[in-house]
Amino acid sequence: MVLPLISVLLGFVLGSLIVILTGRSPVSMFAAILKGFSGIDILNGQPINTRYIGEFIIQAMPIILTGLSFAFAMRTGLFSIGAEGQLMVGSIAATAVALFVQAPRFIHLPLVLLAAIAGGALWGAIPGFLKARYNVHEVVVTIMMNYIALHFNNFMILHVYGSADHIKTAPFPDTALLKSQFLESITRYSRLNWGFIPVILAAIAFAFIINKTTFGYSLRAVGYNKEAARYAGMKVSRNIILSMAIAGAFAGLAGGVITVGTFNFGRVIPSAEGYGFDGIAVALVGSNQALGIVLAGMLFGGLKAAQPLMQSQGIPREIAGIIQASIVLFVAMKYGIKMILDKFERKQAPTTEGDRV
Amino acid sequence: MTFEIVLQMFPIALMFAAPIILTALGGLFSERSGVVNIALEGIMMVGAFAGATVTVVLETKVPAAAWLGLLAGLLAGVIFSVLHAVASINLKADQVISGTALNILAGGVTVYLSQIIFHQQRTLAFSNGIRQISVPGLNKIPIIGRMFFDQVYPTFYIAIFLVLLTWFVVYKTPLGLRMRACGEHPQAAASMGINVVKMRYFGVLVSGAFGGLGGAVMVLTADIQYTLASIHGTGFIALASLVFGRWNPFGVLGAGFFFGFSSALSFYAKDIKFLSDLPAEFFYILPYLLTIIALLFFAGKSVGPKASGEIYDSGKR
Numbered sequence: 001m002v003l004p005l006i007s008v009l010l011g012f013v014l015g016s017l018i019v020i021l022t023g024r025s026p027v028s029m030f031a032a033i034l035k036g037f038s039g040i041d042i043l044n045g046q047p048i049n050t051r052y053i054g055e056f057i058i059q060a061m062p063i064i065l066t067g068l069s070f071a072f073a074m075r076t077g078l079f080s081i082g083a084e085g086q087l088m089v090g091s092i093a094a095t096a097v098a099l100f101v102q103a104p105r106f107i108h109l110p111l112v113l114l115a116a117i118a119g120g121a122l123w124g125a126i127p128g129f130l131k132a133r134y135n136v137h138e139v140v141v142t143i144m145m146n147y148i149a150l151h152f153n154n155f156m157i158l159h160v161y162g163s164a165d166h167i168k169t170a171p172f173p174d175t176a177l178l179k180s181q182f183l184e185s186i187t188r189y190s191r192l193n194w195g196f197i198p199v200i201l202a203a204i205a206f207a208f209i210i211n212k213t214t215f216g217y218s219l220r221a222v223g224y225n226k227e228a229a230r231y232a233g234m235k236v237s238r239n240i241i242l243s244m245a246i247a248g249a250f251a252g253l254a255g256g257v258i259t260v261g262t263f264n265f266g267r268v269i270p271s272a273e274g275y276g277f278d279g280i281a282v283a284l285v286g287s288n289q290a291l292g293i294v295l296a297g298m299l300f301g302g303l304k305a306a307q308p309l310m311q312s313q314g315i316p317r318e319i320a321g322i323i324q325a326s327i328v329l330f331v332a333m334k335y336g337i338k339m340i341l342d343k344f345e346r347k348q349a350p351t352t353e354g355d356r357v
Numbered sequence: 358m359t360f361e362i363v364l365q366m367f368p369i370a371l372m373f374a375a376p377i378i379l380t381a382l383g384g385l386f387s388e389r390s391g392v393v394n395i396a397l398e399g400i401m402m403v404g405a406f407a408g409a410t411v412t413v414v415l416e417t418k419v420p421a422a423a424w425l426g427l428l429a430g431l432l433a434g435v436i437f438s439v440l441h442a443v444a445s446i447n448l449k450a451d452q453v454i455s456g457t458a459l460n461i462l463a464g465g466v467t468v469y470l471s472q473i474i475f476h477q478q479r480t481l482a483f484s485n486g487i488r489q490i491s492v493p494g495l496n497k498i499p500i501i502g503r504m505f506f507d508q509v510y511p512t513f514y515i516a517i518f519l520v521l522l523t524w525f526v527v528y529k530t531p532l533g534l535r536m537r538a539c540g541e542h543p544q545a546a547a548s549m550g551i552n553v554v555k556m557r558y559f560g561v562l563v564s565g566a567f568g569g570l571g572g573a574v575m576v577l578t579a580d581i582q583y584t585l586a587s588i589h590g591t592g593f594i595a596l597a598s599l600v601f602g603r604w605n606p607f608g609v610l611g612a613g614f615f616f617g618f619s620s621a622l623s624f625y626a627k628d629i630k631f632l633s634d635l636p637a638e639f640f641y642i643l644p645y646l647l648t649i650i651a652l653l654f655f656a657g658k659s660v661g662p663k664a665s666g667e668i669y670d671s672g673k674r
Contacts, residue, residue, distance in 0.1 A: 022473050079453050136652045139395065139453060140600070143593045144645040155638035271586040277461050284454065316472035321465030328458035329444060335668075336448025 036306025054190025060301025066279025120252015128244025374617025390560025408573025434569015
């Protein structure tokens with residue numbers, strides 16, 4: 001619990017140092033971050049603008065889901081970098097159902113999200129299968145599948161769904177959208193929508209499957225020690241495939257939430273948008289726990305929401321990515337940081353035995 | 358006539374192959390010393406950014422600025438890889454997580470610096486990258502001349518030279534033997550008096566040098582400026598080439614050719630009869646798809662360094 005917080009702190013310190021070294025003001029960076037989270041404009045003394053809160057939640061939703069995705073696979077001992085691609089396939093599936101199915105909203109919208117989940121699960125199951133059956137390392141395969149999904153998405157939009165302007169599809173019917181007039185009106189017409197409900201449900205499902213079911217237990221067992229799990233009679237191959245498929249399902253849902261929530265059309269994507277890598281950061285900082293992931297997702301979502309504000313303050317928006325990457329790096333160094341902390345503590349409180357190091 | 362197209366493809370295929378081979382050789386050093394380097398993509402990005410920046414800034418002032426760009430890319434790669442070395446060797450970070458962090462960091466740092474230096478999210482375009490050359494005499498050899506010595510980027514020859522050098526260092530010198538020992542069984546190596554930490558530093562820093570050079574080569578031959586999409590997964594393809602080439606320099610060379618051609622195919626597909634009807638996206642997908650198939654081909658035959666990816670714990674038996 002303490003280590004992720006220290007990592008976050010160190011990340012912000014390093015980010016501020018870089019801002020100072022490049023001749024910009026860290027004060028305006030933190031002001032932009034505060035505004036991104038709360039809508040409070042501390043530099044100009046403006047009161048809370050709820051629109052910013054809405055936009056910040058919009059940014060947090062997909063990366064909480066990709067965080068859950070990465071963490072779920074990680075719990076089974078798999079390092080999946082595939083959330084980005086699974087998200088895209090989820091949005092390809094969601095786009096198809098949104099465009100070509102006609103139904104009242106209470107049927108159409110769930111169908112869209114289910115399609116997204118199924119698309120992501122399928123895309124996740126492929127590397128899972130290759131890992132389980134042929135022992136192909138999931139890291140490289142999932143990365144390759146991301147690029148395949150990207151170009152597959154563009155192919156589907158341009159050649160199958162049809163796009164008049166070669167950028168996006170026709171707009172979806174309202175029955176397929178997560179849009180909410182009520183939520184928009186209380187946040188000064190931000191893009192806030194019902195998408196946060198499936199996100200919360202997903203986090204609860206994650207915690208439930210991992211902590212409360214025998215299936216989750218056997219997944220974790222495979223993660224701790226594959227051979228021991230096999231010896232105990234658990235179906236290791238099946239668990240690997242299912243774990244990757246469920247991880248894919250979370251990421252696929254993120255694609256659905258973006259496609260029919262943040263946007264209302266399918267999009268041609270020129271290059272990876274980084275939701276997958278954001279998810280890795282979110283999961284690592286959240287210690288692969290549902291609650292931690294939600295909190296970390298909100299942290300990085302707020303940072304993302306603050307990016308345009310930083311840019312308008314003359315601070316390159318990429319500082320957010322730099323801070324995020326350094327936080328991940330510090331989390332990864334947890335053994336090292338712990339060693340340093342231990343040494344520090346021993347120096348602070350010398351025991352009676354005396355320390356002979 | 359199809360053979361004519363294959364001949365035409367050679368310079369482009371070699372252009373794409375050179376950065377893949379260089380970066381994969383870097384990965385070879387790192388993994389042979391026992392450190393998985395998934396940060397190759399990020400190292401290439403940093404090298405490409407440095408290469409493009411130095412070329413843009415110096416090309417009006419000095420001749421052959423692009424060659425200084427290559428050098429800058431190499432140095433930037435070394436500096437950036439120090440982070441991976443410190444994190445994964447000294448601070449015992451999970452090597453895959455540390456590499457992932459570096460990949461995210463590379464995207465942030467390069468575009469951040471572009472904004473500071475050029476006030477936009479990419480570097481300015483350079484007008485003189487690395488030029489194609491023809492080797493006089495050799496390019497007159499029938500067929501072979503057209504394949505390897507006519508209108509070829511000289512960076513390809515650098516790649517070939519480094520393949521030979523890598524082979525010599527890794528297999529024929531005491532240094533190479535010690536480095537390989539650290540990748541197979543670091544505790545045993547340490548018991549023979551080898552400094553594992555030093556060896557692993559050597560492996561990671563060389564991978565930074567080669568990866569940074571690879572990135573600079575890529576941007577200065579295949580691009581006109583550095584953007585966030587300049588490297589687009591080539592570092593990961595290099596990583597796959599390492600597996601495909603079975604952690605052997607000549608295997609890496611072969612794998613690099615393979616991926617070079619699969620990239621070049623998308624440029625020439627429209628001229629080849631039975632391929633011209635396929636959508637462009639198919640050819641964009643091809644290198645990545647072939648990578649997965651290649652991995653599948655060599656799956657299960659674990660020939661990589663045994664201790665690669667393991668945190669070095671000197672107390673472990």
